[in-house]
Amino acid sequence: MLSMITDKPKKAGEAILVYGVEREDVRADGRYIYLTGHPKDQFYSLQEGEQFLFNPRGGKKGGQPLFGGTDGENVFLSPIYVVAFDVFLEKGEAAFYQALRPEIVREMEKHFQAEIRRQGDIFAVSLGSVTWENLNLLHALLLHHSGINDHRFVKTKEVDREPIFATRHTLTGKMTATIPVQFVYCAGPCPIVQGVLDHPNHESLVLEELHLLARSEGVIYRNNGDAD
Structure with missing residues (x-):
């Protein structure tokens, strides 16, 4: 009560x-x-x-x-x-x-028992055994699941303290240069990353496996994109 x-x-x-x-x-x-x-x-x-x-x-x-x-x-x-x-x-x-929790996070927990980590308002969903080499297959499966007919290949880039979702969260490592996932479970673009996620007010998050990033739902974001 x-x-x-x-x-x-x-x-x-x-x-x-x-x-x-x-x-x-x-x-x-x-x-x-x-x-x-x-x-x-x-x-x-x-x-x-x-x-x-x-x-x-x-x-x-x-x-x-x-x-x-x-x-x-x-x-x-x-x-x-x-x-x-x-x-x-x-x-x-x-x-x-x-x-x-973003809908895509809830769905991946439910259907794939995915490991979920968090840094502030950003959730990181482990993709387990998925690698950069077979990421395009995962991309195709996700798009097919959402009914989207899109055959573009995923492009990646190396980054150094790249802002994530236009916030103070930054990534050093590797990430998708084109957004691979934007489907029914994702309220907006969800990049796939590997490396270290940093924020001035939070401990660094080391992402050794590929992770999909998504933002918290329910929070109203400020003009600079940050919630904290």
């Missing part, structure tokens, strides 16, 4: 929560997260207090729902779509986190 916290906590993991700012000043800044202090604000604790959902003024006519707290050593605060917040209200915490 969901329980809204009326006595709002002062911390969420490593994040220090400060209440009482104007709506336009709501933000994460270093270890601090600044939130409004209206009596109708709704605060829901997640992950045993490490993270939270915050709905300014509450209700359907409230402000922008926010998802924040600590992820590893990173303090974050991200706006989320109302539909993601409604999933939490209707189905609970586990369903909310599942709703943030």
Whole structure:
């Protein structure tokens, strides 16, 4: 059963929560997260207090729902779509986190038991025994599965700190120069990569096998493309 916290906590993991700012000043800044202090604000604790959902003024006519707290050593605060917040209200915490996972990630977990890793809002799906040499076969199978008649071959390129999805996540290694997967399970282009994924606020992710990258769903991205 969901329980809204009326006595709002002062911390969420490593994040220090400060209440009482104007709506336009709501933000994460270093270890601090600044939130409004209206009596109708709704605060829901997640992950045993490490993270939270915050709905300014509450209700359907409230402000922008926010998802924040600590992820590893990173303090974050991200706006989320109302539909993601409604999933939490209707189905609970586990369903909310599942709703943030891209559909292609959920499908590959379900059908292929693929290993999933994450860096912030980017999910990396292991392609197992797939290599660059047989990647075109996988591409053809995925396109056939989605009903797309496309016979182009996948092209690859070597990269050095290449921005991924126009964010501060960067890849050093090898990736597809043409996007090989854009089908029913993928909300947008999903590159296939191999190498090291870096971000200033997260630990490096070493991807020894080929991995397909996809972005979190439910999060509203800022102008620079980043969610954290």
